[in-house]
Amino acid sequence: MGKTLFEKTWDSHVVDKVEGGLEILYIDRHFIHEVTSPQAFDGIRKRGTGLFRKEKIVATADHNVPTINQHLPIQDPLSRFQVDTLIRNCDEFGIELYGLGHPFQGIVHVIGPELGITKPGMTIVCGDSHTSTHGAFGTIAFGIGTSQVEQVMATQCLLLERPKTMRITIDGELGKGVYAKDIILHIISKLTTAGGTGYFVEYAGSAIKALSMEARMTICNMSIEMGARGGMIAPDETTFNYIKGREFAPKGEEFEEAVEYWSTLYSDDDAVFDAEHTFDATEIEPMITYGTNPGMGVGITKSIPTKAIKGNEASFAHSLDYMGFKAGDKLIGKQIDHVFIGSCTNSRIEDLRIVANYVRGKKKAGNVKAMIVPGSKQVEEQARREGLHEILREAGFELRSPGCSACLGMNDDKVPPGKYCISTSNRNFEGRQGPGARTMLVSPFTAAVIAIEGKIVDVRNYVEEGVNI
Amino acid sequence: MDKFKHLKTTAIPLPSQDIDTDQIIPARFLKATSREGFGENLFRDWRFNEDGEPKKDFVLNNTDYSGSILVAGRNFGCGSSREHAAWALVDYGFRVVISSYFADIFKGNALNNGLLPIQVSDEVLDMLLTNVESNPALEIEVDLEAQTLSVPSINLLESFDINSYKKTCLLNGYDDIDFLLSKMNKIKEFENNYRGF
Numbered sequence: 001m002g003k004t005l006f007e008k009t010w011d012s013h014v015v016d017k018v019e020g021g022l023e024i025l026y027i028d029r030h031f032i033h034e035v036t037s038p039q040a041f042d043g044i045r046k047r048g049t050g051l052f053r054k055e056k057i058v059a060t061a062d063h064n065v066p067t068i069n070q071h072l073p074i075q076d077p078l079s080r081f082q083v084d085t086l087i088r089n090c091d092e093f094g095i096e097l098y099g100l101g102h103p104f105q106g107i108v109h110v111i112g113p114e115l116g117i118t119k120p121g122m123t124i125v126c127g128d129s130h131t132s133t134h135g136a137f138g139t140i141a142f143g144i145g146t147s148q149v150e151q152v153m154a155t156q157c158l159l160l161e162r163p164k165t166m167r168i169t170i171d172g173e174l175g176k177g178v179y180a181k182d183i184i185l186h187i188i189s190k191l192t193t194a195g196g197t198g199y200f201v202e203y204a205g206s207a208i209k210a211l212s213m214e215a216r217m218t219i220c221n222m223s224i225e226m227g228a229r230g231g232m233i234a235p236d237e238t239t240f241n242y243i244k245g246r247e248f249a250p251k252g253e254e255f256e257e258a259v260e261y262w263s264t265l266y267s268d269d270d271a272v273f274d275a276e277h278t279f280d281a282t283e284i285e286p287m288i289t290y291g292t293n294p295g296m297g298v299g300i301t302k303s304i305p306t307k308a309i310k311g312n313e314a315s316f317a318h319s320l321d322y323m324g325f326k327a328g329d330k331l332i333g334k335q336i337d338h339v340f341i342g343s344c345t346n347s348r349i350e351d352l353r354i355v356a357n358y359v360r361g362k363k364k365a366g367n368v369k370a371m372i373v374p375g376s377k378q379v380e381e382q383a384r385r386e387g388l389h390e391i392l393r394e395a396g397f398e399l400r401s402p403g404c405s406a407c408l409g410m411n412d413d414k415v416p417p418g419k420y421c422i423s424t425s426n427r428n429f430e431g432r433q434g435p436g437a438r439t440m441l442v443s444p445f446t447a448a449v450i451a452i453e454g455k456i457v458d459v460r461n462y463v464e465e466g467v468n469i
Numbered sequence: 470m471d472k473f474k475h476l477k478t479t480a481i482p483l484p485s486q487d488i489d490t491d492q493i494i495p496a497r498f499l500k501a502t503s504r505e506g507f508g509e510n511l512f513r514d515w516r517f518n519e520d521g522e523p524k525k526d527f528v529l530n531n532t533d534y535s536g537s538i539l540v541a542g543r544n545f546g547c548g549s550s551r552e553h554a555a556w557a558l559v560d561y562g563f564r565v566v567i568s569s570y571f572a573d574i575f576k577g578n579a580l581n582n583g584l585l586p587i588q589v590s591d592e593v594l595d596m597l598l599t600n601v602e603s604n605p606a607l608e609i610e611v612d613l614e615a616q617t618l619s620v621p622s623i624n625l626l627e628s629f630d631i632n633s634y635k636k637t638c639l640l641n642g643y644d645d646i647d648f649l650l651s652k653m654n655k656i657k658e659f660e661n662n663y664r665g666f
């Protein structure tokens with residue numbers, strides 16, 4: 001019997017199988033950031049183990065950094081202490097740190113791929129659940145807790161139960177105004193937030209093949225929102241071309257050799273998955289969420305469902321109450337207050353281009369506060385080189401410096417209580433963007449159109465021929 | 470990590486489903502650099518209003534209910550990988566969470582911190598929630614060695630699953646790092662034969 005992409009990659013990293021069906025998995029790259037690492041460093045110090053392979057760790061400051069005046073000392077004393085602690089720890093243990101002010105700084109899941117650190121066939125972990133993003137390259141990448149951060153620091157390994165495998169196939173061509181974000185929101189709305197629990201997902205099919213690397217990252221990024229440990233896509237020419245020439249990509253002959261190996265990473269024809277789902281790309285609409293988990297999404301012209309799925313009645317009512325909506329409401333025409341374009345889901349250069357292309361020569365609606373936070377310093381610089389920042393500024397968008405920002409509201413970038421925020425991030429949980437904030441998840445294109453219109457509209461009517469990438 | 474063998478206590482019911490880690494501990498309280506003290510902000514936005522006043526209708530503010538077992542709705546702990554969620558529950562005083570479904574990362578984090586996640590069927594969960602809600606004095610008994618959950622007063626005796634290695638860890642109070650450190654020779658041997666990246 002053949003093997004799945006997941007099995008090929010996993011098997012090549014198994015150090016040993018132990019009691020209770022657990023396996024010791026070797027980890028190739030470990031990303032750390034200021035929020036989930038300090039307690040792990042403490043643990044390492046207490047145990048006195050030191051770091052086993054410090055060269056396999058890359059650090060950045062992203063979760064709680066301010067997105068204005070990054071050159072000044074951080075105002076919030078707790079955030080400053082956390083970032084300073086990261087600097088001190090990296091210094092003490094000799095870890096490469098792309099901190100504030102470094103040209104490579106940015107959201108950890110944006111910088112890994114753009115620097116060519118993320119490569120097919122690797123195992124990658126980070127104390128952040130959206131580590132699944134890196135799976136777009138055909139890597140096994142997943143989020144871990146702080147105790148596991150400590151494990152990887154001490155031993156470069158994790159003790160894990162092997163997840164089951166699931167394949168999600170999406171065939172067909174996407175309609176106009178429909179993007180990768182809509183694909184994944186559609187899938188989660190069908191499979192629910194627990195539909196992937198216990199599984200590692202492979203995305204396949206012609207609709208996935210046709211996507212750029214950045215769009216593939218958007219899909220894999222949100223695998224965790226259906227409960228899956230991670231998601232991956234078999235590497236192909238698109239992948240190889242993306243990696244080629246990047247800072248830490250293999251060069252010359254080494255690159256050719258690498259491609260040869262990467263080309264073996266696909267699911268064999270006779271490989272068997274524990275679960276399979278298929279979707280038709282032509283049926284996917286621009287999506288929007290109306291509730292307080294990413295599974296509560298609908299096509300933008302649809303109404304909010306009239307009832308919850310069985311057993312979820314209490315949470316459903318509570319959720320709509322929190323959002324200020326009623327079951328059966330139409331979303332079209334609803335006024336919104338904030339637009340946030342950013343997060344590791346949608347803050348890459350293609351996302352910024354999509355937004356800039358649409359808002360060029362237009363002005364945001366008067367009732368809207370619109371903010372764009374690029375995913376990294378490199379994205380910010382690239383946008384500047386392409387003149388996107390001018391276009392965005394003229395349209396009335398506030399342009400910030402890189403960080404997680406209003407994705408999780410750890411810094412000052414919060415949405416006020418009761419306000420509606422159209423957001424390109426990945427989580428619409430209660431209070432995620434600030435206490436009482438009402439988040440609605442969408443694609444960057446949808447966010448751009450709504451920023452200009454000031455209310456929810458069928459964005460398909462706003463696709464302009466020739467500029468819709 | 471504290472050892473876990475046996476526990477008999479009253480429980481606190483929280484029937485909401487899909488309780489995500491942002492509810493358990495909101496991100497703005499993640500700025501600490503040690504593991505302690507997170508219990509203070511457990512379920513912060515459900516427990517307190519904006520001025521820090523306790524919300525009367527939230528179960529942790531209802532003095533009728535107490536105990537170190539949390540009985541929670543389906544799909545507990547979804548969302549972020551923050552281990553702070555497990556720390557907050559432990560710091561508050563919980564040793565067991567019962568639900569009919571747990572998010573993967575949360576489950577792992579809980580086990581690494583001596584917090585036992587017990588998965589039961591939807592029916593058993595419903596029954597437990599109904600009984601705990603109507604009778605705050607109801608005692609639940611957990612025996613990790615025997616892998617049983619029992620409530621004699623309502624004739625409930627359920628066995629639960631737990632990975633045998635994780636069980637040994639909990640019973641003895643040791644963790645994955647201790648185990649992995651004992652395998653360093655194997656790990657180095659693996660590296661010697663590994664193509665690497």
Ligand code: SF4
Binds near residue numbers: 062109
């Ligand atoms: S942008 Fe949001 S989801 Fe992504 S790493 Fe930062 S906090 Fe996590």
